[in-house]
Amino acid sequence: MTPAFLRTAVVIGCGVTGTSIALALTGAGVEVALVDQDADAVARARRTGAGTAWTPDRPPADLVVVATPPSTVVDVLHDAQARGLGHVCTDTAGTKDIVAAEAELRGCDLKGYVPGHPLPAGDPAAGPSASRFAGRPWILCPYDTTPRWALATVAELAALCGAVRRDMTPQEHDLAMAAVSHVPYVVAAVVAGGLLDVDPALLPLAGDELAGVVRAVAALPGAGSDLLAHNAGPVADRLDKAAGALAAAARMLHRGEDTVPVELALLLELGERGRAALEAAGEHRTAEDARGPDRM
CATH class of the missing domain: 1.10.3660.10 (6-phosphogluconate dehydrogenase C-terminal like domain)
Structure with missing residues (x-):
């Protein structure tokens, strides 16, 4: 599948989920930059072919994927938007109601943020794999005010990873x-x-x-x-x-x-x-x- 909206991405969080997403995107021809507080985590992800380390001279990416624990998502999202890392942001946290509400209270740019949650298959202990999302649900929880262009970018992320998009409210x-x-x-x-x-x-x-x-x-x-x-x-x-x-x-x-x-x-x-x-x-x-x- 050739990327339409999504040609560059920044993945923040090089755990199993973040690295698996980065692998799927690079395999689809997307240029991926990797960010993690742990330099070793970035190095491990790079060795798998998941992308390159992010550098400050990079222009804003089409998409920023926040693949960190729920309690840190809003802080990381707010920082990524303040630094202009990308035009659209999403996350992978397994809860959505509190994260979506906190993003609004924190003053994050909601027009550029689409809460998301991929549900990969396989055992996380087996390590990252680009195929973990194939055929699996990828839940999106857009706000009422989410613009079509932002939703289309995150929808393409799910499609490039081989997942099946499903829209829900955060509460659902x-x-x-x-x-x-x-x-x-x-x-x-x-x-x-x-x-x-x-x-x-x-x-x-x-x-x-x-x-x-x-x-x-x-x-x-x-x-x-x-x-x-x-x-x-x-x-x-x-x-x-x-x-x-x-x-x-x-x-x-x-x-x-x-x-x-x-x-x-x-x-x-x-x-x-x-x-x-x-x-x-x-x-x-x-x-x-x-x-x-x-x-x-």
């Missing part, structure tokens, strides 16, 4: 992520933490099912907690609902009555229906596709 995005990503991540962390009470000699008894569940927590805890704090309300509501269902199951088992098997079967039937709904939606995932904070 965060509610969805709480349900399909953030709460499962917390539950996986709780399940994994519970393994610390198990005799290590017994852990080899675990099957692939458990490994698939707990793989989602294979990332820096700070990254996950930062993201969850930025989506606190929707996550807390979902956790309350899940905790209520678990407490009900525990009460059934504590009672030990003859009706327990039937009552538990009804609860487990809801789980089976949820699994079937996920598969019907086309979300066929393997253990390697388990979602971690990099994708949340």
